[in-house]
Amino acid sequence: xxxxxxxRPSLARPMAVLLLLLPLPALAFDLNDLQAQLGxxxxxxxxxxxxxxxxxxxxxxxxxxxxxxxxxxxxxWVLEAPVKDRLVFTPDSASVIDESxxxxxxxxxxxxxxxxxxxxxxxxxxxxxxFEIAIDGDVDDWRVTLTPKSAALRERITGIxxxxxxxxxxxxxxxANDDVLEVRLFDQHxxxxxxxx
Amino acid sequence: MPTESHERHSRALAWSWGLVLLLSALATTWLLRxxxxxxxxxxxxLPEDRQAPLIERADARLSTSFENRFVVLLTAPDLRGATxxxxxxxxxxxxxxxxxxxxxxxxxxxxxxxPREALGAYRYxxxxxxxxxxxxxYGGASLVAPALRSLFSPAGQPQLVADPFGLLGRWLxxxxxxxxxxxxxxxxxxxDGQRYALLIGELADGPYSLPAQQALTTAIEDFxxxxxxxxxLRSGLIFHAAAGAEQAKREISTIGLGALIGLVIILLVVFRxxxxxxxxxxxxxxxxxxxxxxxxxxxxxxxVLTLAFGASxxxxxxxxxxxxxxxxxxxxxxxxxxPLLPGLALALVSSLLAYLAQALTPLPGLRQMATFAALGxxxxxxxxxxxxxxxxxxxxxxxxxxxxRLWRISMPRRRLSPSVALLGAGLLAALxxxxxxxxxxxxxxxxxxxxxxxEERQVQRLMGSDTGSRYLLVSAADEPAxxxxxxxxxxxxxxxxxxxxxxxxxxxxxxxPPPAVQQANLxxxxxxxxEPLSELVARxxxxxxxxxxxxxxxxxxxxxxxxxxxxxxxxxxxxRLWLGKIDAAQADMPGNMAAVMPLSGVESAALERRLTAxxxxxxxxxxxxxxxxxxxxxxxxxxxxxxxxxxxLAGMAIVLAWRYRGLAWRVLVPPTGxxxxxxxxxxxxxxxxxxxxQLGMLLVLxxxxxxxxxxxxxxxxxxxxxxISLSTLTSLLAFGLLAFSATPALHHLGLTCLLGLAxxxxxxxxxxxTHVGS
Numbered sequence: 001x002x003x004x005x006x007x008r009p010s011l012a013r014p015m016a017v018l019l020l021l022l023p024l025p026a027l028a029f030d031l032n033d034l035q036a037q038l039g040x041x042x043x044x045x046x047x048x049x050x051x052x053x054x055x056x057x058x059x060x061x062x063x064x065x066x067x068x069x070x071x072x073x074x075x076x077w078v079l080e081a082p083v084k085d086r087l088v089f090t091p092d093s094a095s096v097i098d099e100s101x102x103x104x105x106x107x108x109x110x111x112x113x114x115x116x117x118x119x120x121x122x123x124x125x126x127x128x129x130x131f132e133i134a135i136d137g138d139v140d141d142w143r144v145t146l147t148p149k150s151a152a153l154r155e156r157i158t159g160i161x162x163x164x165x166x167x168x169x170x171x172x173x174x175x176a177n178d179d180v181l182e183v184r185l186f187d188q189h190x191x192x193x194x195x196x197x
Numbered sequence: 198m199p200t201e202s203h204e205r206h207s208r209a210l211a212w213s214w215g216l217v218l219l220l221s222a223l224a225t226t227w228l229l230r231x232x233x234x235x236x237x238x239x240x241x242x243l244p245e246d247r248q249a250p251l252i253e254r255a256d257a258r259l260s261t262s263f264e265n266r267f268v269v270l271l272t273a274p275d276l277r278g279a280t281x282x283x284x285x286x287x288x289x290x291x292x293x294x295x296x297x298x299x300x301x302x303x304x305x306x307x308x309x310x311x312p313r314e315a316l317g318a319y320r321y322x323x324x325x326x327x328x329x330x331x332x333x334x335y336g337g338a339s340l341v342a343p344a345l346r347s348l349f350s351p352a353g354q355p356q357l358v359a360d361p362f363g364l365l366g367r368w369l370x371x372x373x374x375x376x377x378x379x380x381x382x383x384x385x386x387x388x389d390g391q392r393y394a395l396l397i398g399e400l401a402d403g404p405y406s407l408p409a410q411q412a413l414t415t416a417i418e419d420f421x422x423x424x425x426x427x428x429x430l431r432s433g434l435i436f437h438a439a440a441g442a443e444q445a446k447r448e449i450s451t452i453g454l455g456a457l458i459g460l461v462i463i464l465l466v467v468f469r470x471x472x473x474x475x476x477x478x479x480x481x482x483x484x485x486x487x488x489x490x491x492x493x494x495x496x497x498x499x500x501v502l503t504l505a506f507g508a509s510x511x512x513x514x515x516x517x518x519x520x521x522x523x524x525x526x527x528x529x530x531x532x533x534x535x536p537l538l539p540g541l542a543l544a545l546v547s548s549l550l551a552y553l554a555q556a557l558t559p560l561p562g563l564r565q566m567a568t569f570a571a572l573g574x575x576x577x578x579x580x581x582x583x584x585x586x587x588x589x590x591x592x593x594x595x596x597x598x599x600x601x602r603l604w605r606i607s608m609p610r611r612r613l614s615p616s617v618a619l620l621g622a623g624l625l626a627a628l629x630x631x632x633x634x635x636x637x638x639x640x641x642x643x644x645x646x647x648x649x650x651x652e653e654r655q656v657q658r659l660m661g662s663d664t665g666s667r668y669l670l671v672s673a674a675d676e677p678a679x680x681x682x683x684x685x686x687x688x689x690x691x692x693x694x695x696x697x698x699x700x701x702x703x704x705x706x707x708x709x710p711p712p713a714v715q716q717a718n719l720x721x722x723x724x725x726x727x728e729p730l731s732e733l734v735a736r737x738x739x740x741x742x743x744x745x746x747x748x749x750x751x752x753x754x755x756x757x758x759x760x761x762x763x764x765x766x767x768x769x770x771x772x773r774l775w776l777g778k779i780d781a782a783q784a785d786m787p788g789n790m791a792a793v794m795p796l797s798g799v800e801s802a803a804l805e806r807r808l809t810a811x812x813x814x815x816x817x818x819x820x821x822x823x824x825x826x827x828x829x830x831x832x833x834x835x836x837x838x839x840x841x842x843x844x845x846l847a848g849m850a851i852v853l854a855w856r857y858r859g860l861a862w863r864v865l866v867p868p869t870g871x872x873x874x875x876x877x878x879x880x881x882x883x884x885x886x887x888x889x890x891q892l893g894m895l896l897v898l899x900x901x902x903x904x905x906x907x908x909x910x911x912x913x914x915x916x917x918x919x920x921i922s923l924s925t926l927t928s929l930l931a932f933g934l935l936a937f938s939a940t941p942a943l944h945h946l947g948l949t950c951l952l953g954l955a956x957x958x959x960x961x962x963x964x965x966x967t968h969v970g971s
Binding site for chain 2: 175
């Protein structure tokens with residue numbers, strides 16, 4: 001862009017405004033953009049495939065099913081194979097994980113559930129409290145990397161990666177004990193308010 | 198005129214008194230080289246419970262864990278933003294010397310140390326009651342489904358080899374009875390749908406540090422100004438200490454300053470000389486100078502209450518200076534000390550007797566205070582007698598005029614006859630005996646406002662925490678026996694709760710099960726690891742090698758002991774429950790090990806009785822209600838003061854009868870009459886008696902006796918009446934104004950002095966002798 005000339009303001013200013021309004025590929029795609037993009041969809045439903053690698057046993061646990069997600073409210077995670085089950089995560093509790101234990105009192109488990117919800121929702125402000133967050137890529141193919149800030153959290157999680165385009169498509173969580181959780185979300189489509197549950 | 202040898206003699210005495218004071222000053226500087234060793238603990242004033250040193254230890258253990266922490270619960274429309282703002286203000290409070298050593302407010306703050314690490318090895322011996330029942334009844338088959346769920350949940354954290362059934366997680370979750378939950382990155386508690394954010398501060402300098410109180414108050418006030426829509430609930434000793442300090446500061450600048458200004462004005466109006474004013478205060482200073490090093494040498498340290506009350510009691514010594522000065526001002530050049538000496542000596546002896554009687558009581562606080570006051574009084578008296586006559590004091594003619602006028606307007610024409618006095622005393626005593634009540638509630642010592650106390654209680658309720666004010670103290674021969682005993686008591690209390698009794702308790706044996714229970718738990722886990730484990734592995738589609746590896750973990754499992762538990766991050770909070778080894782020789786209970794079990798929710802007297810009865814049935818269990826216990830100690834203190842005071846008075850009556858014969862009753866009427874009047878008024882208006890009003894009686898008695906003695910010694914002298922009036926008026930200003938204090942202890946002391954001193958002043962003219970006098 002050319003330097004503004006005091007002698008010819010009438011032309012320079014509208015040009016500058018115009019330039020700012022254009023979506024420039026040269027401008028980085030940042031976390032705010034991504035949050036805005038993800039936030040456009042209030043509710044989603046889709047399929048998932050999950051693979052949990054257990055380093056200790058050098059083996060993997062695979063599962064699949066479908067899910068519905070309502071932004072800021074809850075995720076319903078319906079396992080279809082190898083076992084059938086229905087899990088509900090809300091910001092307050094992961095109450096259905098385990099009815100027999102006093103679930104509402106287990107702060108640790110609530111935190112994992114809350115983390116899962118924030119990852120799905122791209123709630124970077126909240127995540128930034130505990131993680132260094134880096135983003136690269138563009139609007140159609142982005143990748144976000146989260147690294148724990150505190151030593152205490154690093155003892156449990158070494159890093160988290162998110163990838164996607166219009167929606168979040170891959171979530172990879174590296175645990176400190178070398179276990180890896182990989183979740184692939186596919187066949188996703190927005191859900192209207194009426195049939196969202 | 199004194200002879201020359203007499204004069205030499207008195208000069209030598211004055212010099213030696215100066216030398217004594219110089220030595221005292223040197224000793225004081227030496228003793229105070231590291232600052233004044235003061236003791237601020239309230240309980241240090243109370244008698245050591247020699248029958249129960251173990252209870253003392255348990256009390257101390259339970260209270261210190263509360264002192265250095267505070268809790269703030271916050272409500273706000275934007276809870277997250279407001280909590281963050283408050284946390285930032287609190288963290289930065291104090292500037293270079295931070296207020297807090299730690300602030301807990303985010304959900305991650307509590308998860309910092311992972312208890313799984315420290316307790317992982319013991320997990321197969323630790324089962325929640327629910328798990329025990331499940332395995333006992335069905336072998337644990339129902340535990341397979343939740344274990345599977347945790348394997349496949351994206352939020353699960355399975356440990357297939359170490360803990361496929363998540364035993365430790367369940368056990369730790371059951372340990373954590375606190376209602377605190379993570380929400381939106383914050384720690385919160387919920388009540389009636391209202392969510393509060395929780396902030397827990399750990400103080401760097403303790404609750405009594407004035408800069409810390411200042412920093413905390415400022416931080417919170419600034420926050421409230423910036424967030425007017427936020428609601429705060431506070432709990433913690435530092436808030437009460439700060440409010441108390443603030444109140445004391447306010448009262449010193451109103452009541453204290455008012456009294457001081459009044460005092461100075463009165464003395465200046467009567468004597469018209471700043472130099473006389475200085476001479477009035479000189480004995481007080483000298484008295485303190487004598488009392489401070491000697492009391493410190495005797496007791497090692499001074500309690501703040503000794504300093505406060507003791508210094509006030511020494512204030513009585515201004516009487517001696519007043520009498521001397523009034524006499525000197527009125528008599529002018531004809532003034533001689535000698536005629537005044539018997540009265541002064543008797544006044545001193547009477548006060549010393551009253552105080553030394555207190556010094557013989559078994560109460561350390563009272564003993565210290567009495568010693569301090571008696572020494573100070575002696576020092577002040579010696580200064581008045583040895584120094585004041587040698588100091589030139591201008592005698593303004595106005596003093597004599599004032600004395601004459603006061604005499605004319607305030608002397609009644611009639612007098613009280615002995616029979617009327619006796620009748621009056623009998624009536625007052627009967628009224629007091631019929632109506633008067635006593636209240637030794639600990640609340641008298643607590644200057645916090647009801648609003649603050651209500652806030653404190655609300656926070657405690659929301660946090661589900663106990664205050665440690667009621668507990669069972671349990672002892673046994675060794676650690677396993679103690680844990681078993683605790684577990685049995687826990688079972689008993691559980692039965693009560695099942696019957697519908699309102700009661701909560703914190704039991705160490707819930708966290709560290711007795712070895713026998715740990716053994717049984719391991720057997721249960723072995724059962725769980727047979728069929729159910731095979732089923733879990735098969736349904737998850739995992740190789741059979743997992744089963745072998747998991748089973749190998751339960752082969753050599755250590756037993757969790759108390760030390761390991763208390764050393765872990767999650768067990769740290771239980772340290773207050775453990776007294777450990779007890780000294781069998783001085784212990785009041787059988788056994789070598791002791792622990793406490795705090796109770797909360799004990800509201801009814803019936804439950805109180807049931808707990809007492811339960812403890813009485815078992816030699817190794819004691820039920821302690823700390824508030825009740827401290828209150829009864831205060832009551833004991835009050836009764837002791839009354840008893841010794843009565844004995845001192847009886848002794849005084851004998852001495853007085855010996856000197857004054859038939860006039861002795863005239864000496865005794867002002868002090869005893871004033872005390873009876875105060876007691877009767879308290880009875881009629883329904884003010885209960887307590888230890889602080891009784892300390893006030895001590896003052897009334899001392900000043901009343903002085904007034905009675907001088908009134909009889911120098912019956913018809915306006916100067917004496919002026920001195921008596923000034924003495925009661927100055928004491929009224931110094932102590933009586935405390936009746937307007939908002940601090941309950943000071944209020945009661947002040948009210949007693951206000952009524953009692955006024956009564957002394959009103960009684961003296963009615964009982965002055967018709968003739969006699971030196």
